Amino acid sequence: MDHRPKTVVVEVERRRRRPAISCALCRKRKLRCNRQRPCGNCIRSKTETCVYENHHLVEQPLAAGQSPGRSQIGVFSLESRPQAQSHLDSNPNDALAIRNHGSNAASGNTISPLASGSQDGLTLSLSASDENRPTSFFDLDRSEGASGSLIQSVDAVPDSDFLANASHITGGAVHFHRDNPSDSTNAGLIRSVTHKTRFFGQSHWINIFQTFKGMFVMNEIHLLESKSNVYPLLLKCKALARVIKAKRTPAWPTIPTKELPEKQVCDKLIDCYLKTTENIYRILHLPSFRRDYEELWEPGAYPDIAFIVQLKLILAIGAMSYDDELSMRTPAIRWVYEAMTWAAEPEFKARLGIQFIQTQILLLLAREAVGVSGDSVWVTAGEVVRRAIHMGLHRDPRHLPKRSLFANEMHRRLWNTILEMLLRMSLTSGGPPLIRMEDFDTETPGNFDDEQLMIEGSVEKPENEYTGMSIAVALRKTFAVRLMVVGFVNDLSSCGTYERTLELDAELRSAYKSLCRTLGGFKSQSGRPSGPSPLDLRFVDFIMQRHISALHTPYLIPALRQAKYALSRKLAVEAVLKTWSAVYPTSSIMAPQLRHNGPSLPQDDLLSRLACSGPGFYRVASLQASLLVAAELDNQLREERGLVPSPFRADLLSVIQESREWCLRSIKVGETNVKGYMVNCIIVAHIEGLMKGLDPTEIPPRFLKAAEDSVEECLAILEEKAGQSQDEAADPRDELDVGIRPQSPDWDFLVSDAMFAYNAGMSEPMTWMFSETVR
Numbered sequence: 144m145d146h147r148p149k150t151v152v153v154e155v156e157r158r159r160r161r162p163a164i165s166c167a168l169c170r171k172r173k174l175r176c177n178r179q180r181p182c183g184n185c186i187r188s189k190t191e192t193c194v195y196e197n198h199h200l201v202e203q204p205l206a207a208g209q210s211p212g213r214s215q216i217g218v219f220s221l222e223s224r225p226q227a228q229s230h231l232d233s234n235p236n237d238a239l240a241i242r243n244h245g246s247n248a249a250s251g252n253t254i255s256p257l258a259s260g261s262q263d264g265l266t267l268s269l270s271a272s273d274e275n276r277p278t279s280f281f282d283l284d285r286s287e288g289a290s291g292s293l294i295q296s297v298d299a300v301p302d303s304d305f306l307a308n309a310s311h312i313t314g315g316a317v318h319f320h321r322d323n324p325s326d327s328t329n330a331g332l333i334r335s336v337t338h339k340t341r342f343f344g345q346s347h348w349i350n351i352f353q354t355f356k357g358m359f360v361m362n363e364i365h366l367l368e369s370k371s372n373v374y375p376l377l378l379k380c381k382a383l384a385r386v387i388k389a390k391r392t393p394a395w396p397t398i399p400t401k402e403l404p405e406k407q408v409c410d411k412l413i414d415c416y417l418k419t420t421e422n423i424y425r426i427l428h429l430p431s432f433r434r435d436y437e438e439l440w441e442p443g444a445y446p447d448i449a450f451i452v453q454l455k456l457i458l459a460i461g462a463m464s465y466d467d468e469l470s471m472r473t474p475a476i477r478w479v480y481e482a483m484t485w486a487a488e489p490e491f492k493a494r495l496g497i498q499f500i501q502t503q504i505l506l507l508l509a510r511e512a513v514g515v516s517g518d519s520v521w522v523t524a525g526e527v528v529r530r531a532i533h534m535g536l537h538r539d540p541r542h543l544p545k546r547s548l549f550a551n552e553m554h555r556r557l558w559n560t561i562l563e564m565l566l567r568m569s570l571t572s573g574g575p576p577l578i579r580m581e582d583f584d585t586e587t588p589g590n591f592d593d594e595q596l597m598i599e600g601s602v603e604k605p606e607n608e609y610t611g612m613s614i615a616v617a618l619r620k621t622f623a624v625r626l627m628v629v630g631f632v633n634d635l636s637s638c639g640t641y642e643r644t645l646e647l648d649a650e651l652r653s654a655y656k657s658l659c660r661t662l663g664g665f666k667s668q669s670g671r672p673s674g675p676s677p678l679d680l681r682f683v684d685f686i687m688q689r690h691i692s693a694l695h696t697p698y699l700i701p702a703l704r705q706a707k708y709a710l711s712r713k714l715a716v717e718a719v720l721k722t723w724s725a726v727y728p729t730s731s732i733m734a735p736q737l738r739h740n741g742p743s744l745p746q747d748d749l750l751s752r753l754a755c756s757g758p759g760f761y762r763v764a765s766l767q768a769s770l771l772v773a774a775e776l777d778n779q780l781r782e783e784r785g786l787v788p789s790p791f792r793a794d795l796l797s798v799i800q801e802s803r804e805w806c807l808r809s810i811k812v813g814e815t816n817v818k819g820y821m822v823n824c825i826i827v828a829h830i831e832g833l834m835k836g837l838d839p840t841e842i843p844p845r846f847l848k849a850a851e852d853s854v855e856e857c858l859a860i861l862e863e864k865a866g867q868s869q870d871e872a873a874d875p876r877d878e879l880d881v882g883i884r885p886q887s888p889d890w891d892f893l894v895s896d897a898m899f900a901y902n903a904g905m906s907e908p909m910t911w912m913f914s915e916t917v918r
Contacts, residue, residue, distance in 0.1 A: 167194040186369055319353050332701055335635070336573075344633030346693040347573025348767035354699055354774035357781065358829050361839060362846040371847045376854040377817070383861040384815035391473045396487070397480035399452055404474070406440055409454075412461035412471070419464055419749050420508060422679050423686075424563055425556045425615045426501050427457075428549070429593045449498060452485045456505040463512045463757035464749040469812040472513070472756075479515045482506050495534065497553050503527050504560055511568070511759040521572035524564055528578065531561050537583035549596040555588040556612070559619055566622075566629055567686075570693055571763050575634045580623055587619045588612055609665045609674050614683060617661045621654040621687070628694050641698070641708065648694060648714065655687050681750055685725040689764050692718035696771060703778060716775050716795075719768035723798050726754040726765045727805070731797040755805060756812050766819065769802035773826045780833040791834060803827055810860050817857035824853035 165176035169184050177183045181193030318337045333353055336343045343349055367373045403409060413436070421427060436454065439446050455478035462471035486506065507527060511520045535543060536558040540551040562578070569576045592610045595601035604610055628647050631639055662683065665674045675683075691714065698711035724733050728748065754761040776795040806820040828849035832842040 163195075183369060183374075317349065317352070319350075332697060334697075343573035344575065344635075345573065345697045346570045346629065346632045348763055348770065349573075350696065351767060351770040351774060354771075355777070355826070358777060358826070362825075362829065362843045367847065367850055371851055373821075373847070373850045373854055376851070376858055377821075380815075380817045380854065380858050380861055383858070383865045384817075386865050387813075387815050387861065391476050393477045393480050395480065396484040397477060399448055399455075399481040399485050401446065401451065403439075403451075403454075404458070404471075409458060412458045412465055415461035415464045415749060416457045418676075418678060419682070419753060420460055422611075422614055422675075423618070423682050424504075424508075424560045425588070425612060426504055426560055428553060428596065429611070430597065448485065449502070452482045453498070453502050453505060456482050456502065456509045459509040460505070460512050463759075464752040467752065467812070469752075469756040472813050475509075475513045476515060479506070479509045479513050482509070483515070497550075497557065500527075500531060500534070500536070500557050503530070504557070504564065507564060507568075511571075512753070512757045514758040519568075519572050519574075521568040521574050524568050525577060528561055528565060531558065532583075536561070537585055539585045541586075542584070548599055548601060552589055552591055552596050555585055556615070558583070558585045559588055559615060562622060563615075563618070566625055567760050569629050569633060570689060571760050573633055576626060576629050578626075579630075580626065587616055590616055606661075607664060613665060614662070614675055614679055617658050618683065618686070620661075621651075621658055624650045624654045625690050628690050632693050632697070641711075644694060644698070644711070648691070651687075651691060651694065655691075658683070658687065678749060681725045681728070685722060685750070685761065685764070688718045688722045688725065691715075692722065692768070692771070699771070699774065703782075712775075715771065719771045720794070720798070722764060722768040723772070723801075726750055726761060726768075727801060730801055732794040755809050758814075762809075765805075766802075769798055769805075769823070770826075772798045773802075773823075773830065777826075777830055777833070780830065796830070796834075799823070799827055799830065807856070810857055813864070815861065817854060817861070820857055821850055821853045824849045 163170060164178060165174075166178075166182050166185065168174075168188075168190055169176035169182060172184075174184050180195070181190075185193040319333045320335045320337070321333055333350060334345065336347065336349050338349065404412070417429075421429075435447075435450050438444055439450070439454070458471075459475040459478040462475040463469070465471050482502070483506065486502070504527065507520050507524055510516050510523075531537065536554060540546060540554050546554075562583075565576050565578055568574075589603040590606060590608070590610050590612055591601065591603055592612075595604075606616070624647070628651055631643070631647060662675050662680060695711040695715035695718070698708040699715060702708035702712035720732065724730055727733075728751070750761065753759070754765045756762075772795050776792065776799065779795075780791065803820070803823040806823050810817060810820060825846050828845045829842060832845050837845075
C-alpha cells in the first residue's frame with residue numbers, strides 16, 4: 144500500500160475577506176498556529192490531518208473547472224513530512240526562498256508584517272510531490288531538485304526565517320532589515336530589527352542573534368518544539384513565573400506610606416546607591432539629603448511625602464546590589480509602585496522644581512534597575528527630557544534671571560544627568576537619542592564639592608583637584624562624541640559609510656584616552672585624601688566600552704566575507720572582553736591581574752551584583768558581551784577547520800562558560816525568564832561539539848539535550864521559588880498628606896504647567912530572550 148503523503152484539493156466557498164493564515168484546527172480552538180505543514184499543534188495533538196485554506200500561498204494555476212472565486216484547501220498528512228518543491232513564476236520580481244529544515248513539522252510560510260518592499264517579505268510555496276527533498280540541513284549539499292542542484296549555504300536562508308521556525312520558542316518572527324538589500328557589498332550590514340510590534344536599532348542586543356544564524360539553521364531550531372520536551376517545560380516555567388511575579392507585584396494604585404526598613408538596613412541601601420549611581424550620575428545635593436534623612440528618624444518627626452518617595456526610590460536602586468541573594472527585590476518593587484502612584488496624582492504646579500526633577504530621574508533609574516517598566520523606560524525618558532526643556536534646564540543659567548550658586552549648579556547637574564540617561568537608555572533600547580548638541584547650551588557643571596554650593600561666592604576648584612563632581616565632569620567631556628556614536632548607530636537616517644565609522648572610532652578613542660588620563664591622574668596623586676575608587680573606574684570603563692562595542696558590532700557579519708571590516712571585528716571583541724572583565728573581575732581572563740591584585744578585590748562586588756540581579760543597563764550590556772564572544776568563537780571554529788585540530792582561544796571559551804553560570808545564578812536570585820540560560824546552554828553545547836570535531840549530524844542531538852536539561856534545571860528552581868513565595872497580607876497603612884517642603888535654598892526656582900504621568904506596569908526589558916509571553 145502506498146503510504147506516501149498526499150495533498151487533497153477541494154473546493155470551498157471563500158467567506159473571509161481577510162485570508163486565513165492558521166490551520167482549521169488552530170482557528171477552531173483559538174490557538175496560535177506556527178503555520179508549518181503540518182503545524183506544531185496538530186503534531187502534539189496527533190491529529191490525522193492538518194488543513195489549511197490556501198489564501199496566503201503563492202498563487203497557483205487554477206485546476207480544471209475551478210473558478211477564481213473558489214480557494215484551495217491543503218490537507219497535510221502526519222504520517223510523513225511534506226516535501227518542498229520549487230515553483231517558477233513568470234514575474235522575475237517574486238522572491239522565492241527554500242527552507243533548509245526537515246522534520247515531522249516541515250517549514251511553513253513566513254508572512255512579514257512589513258511592506259512588500261522589505262527584503263523579509265519572502266514566501267514559500269509547498270506541495271507534497273517532491274520525493275527528493277533533503278531530509279535535513281546536512282543533506283542540502285548532496286541533494287538535487289527538478290531544476291538542478293539545490294546546493295544552499297546558511298546565508299541563503301532568509302533573515303527572518305532562521306528564528307521563525309520555532310515560533311513558540313522565539314515568540315514570533317524576528318526580522319532583520321538591511322540598509323540596501325540589493326547592494327551585495329553590504330549584504331550583511333543590518334540596520335534594524337523588528338519583533339512583533341517593536342523596532343530596534345543596531346545597539347539593541349537582539350542584533351547579535353543574526354551572527355548565530357548558522358548555528359540555528361544547522362541545529363534545526365524548530366525541533367525544539369516538534370521533537371523534544373522543551374516547549375511543554377517552557378510553558379510550565381512561564382506559568383510558575385507568572386505566579387512568582389504576581390506575588391511580588393503590589394496592587395495598583397499603591398499609596399505611599401511611612402513604612403521603611405530599619406535604619407541600619409536603610410543606611411546600607413543608601414550606601415549601595417551612592418557607590419553605584421550617585422558617583423557617576425549626580426542627582427542629589429548630599430548635605431541636604433543627609434540632613435533630611437537624619438531628621439526622618441527623630442522622635443515625633445512628620446516626614447514630607449515628597450522626600451519619603453524620593454528616599455524609597457534611592458532604597459529601591461540600592462536594593463539591587465544590597466546582597467547576593469537580592470533579598471530586597473519585593474520591597475523594591477513596592478517602593479517603585481508607590482513612587483509611580485504619587486507621581487500620577489494631579490498635583491502639578493506645586494511639585495515642579497529641582498526636587499521633583501530629581502524624583503523623576505530616580506524613578507527612571509529605579510524602574511530600569513528593578514524591572515518595573517510597563518512601557519520602555521526609554522519612552523518615558525523622552526517625556527522627562529521634554530519636561531526639563533519646558534522648565535528651561537536646556538538653557539544655561541547665565542541666560543536666565545540671576546539665581547544663587549546652588550540653584551545654578553543644581554540646574555547644570557540635573558541637565559547633565561538627563562543627557563547621560565538619554566544615551567544610556569538609547570543604547571539599551573536601540574532607539575535614537577532624540578537630542579542634538581544644537582538643542583541645548585547648558586554648560587558642564589562646575590567642579591564644586593556639595594558643601595561649597597551652600598556658600599554664596601564659592602570658587603570652583605581646579606580640574607586636577609578631585610571633588611564629588613570630577614567623574615561626571617570628565618564623562619561630560621566625552622558626551623559629544625558618544626552622542627554622535629549613538630546617533631550614528633540608531634538613527635534611522637544615518638546609514639553612514641564604514642569610513643565614517645572609523646572616523647568616529649578615532650574620535651571616541653581619543654576622548655577615552657583623555658578620560659583615562661584625567662581619572663588616572665586623580666588616582667596617582669599622592670597625599671590626596673580622596674579620589675575615584677576602583678569601583679568608580681570600572682563603572683566608567685564599562686560605559687565607554689559599551690559605546691565602542693556598539694559602534695563596531697554591526698560589522699561582525701560583513702567581516703566574515705570582506706577583509707576590510709576585520710578591524711571592526713577585532714575591536715568589537717576586545718571591547719566586549721573588557722566589558723566582561725569590568726563586570727566580572729573574578730573571570731579567568733583576569734587571572735594575571737587576580738594573582739597580582741587579588742587581595743585588593745572587594746568581597747561585595749556591587750557592579751557584579753547589578754549585572755547579575757538587576758535587569759537594567761549593566762545586565763543587558765553584559766549579556767550582549769557574552770553573546771558576541773560566543774558568536775566570535777563559533778565563527779573562528781568554522782573558519783579554521785583543517786586537517787589537524789586548530790587551537791582555539793581559551794579566554795573566549797571561559798567567558799561563554801561563565802556566562803552560562805551567571806545566567807543560572809540570576810535565576811536562583813529571582814529572575815523568572817529561563818530562556819537566557821537555555822540559549823547559553825545550547826550555545827555552549829554547539830561550540831563544544833565543534834571543538835571536538837563532531838560530525839555535523841551529531842551536533843543537533845546535543846543541541847536538543849542541552850535545551851531540555853537547562854529548562855528542567857530552571858523548572859526545579861522556579862518550583863522552589865514559587866513554593867517559597869508567600870502572599871503578603873495587606874496591612875492597613877497610614878496615608879500621608881501630599882505636599883513639598885522646601886529643603887534647600889531655591890528648591891522651587893523652576894515652575895511649569897506641563898502635565899506628568901507614568902504608564903504603570905510590571906515587565907522586564909529583557910522579556911524577549913526570546914519572549915516571556917505566549918500569544
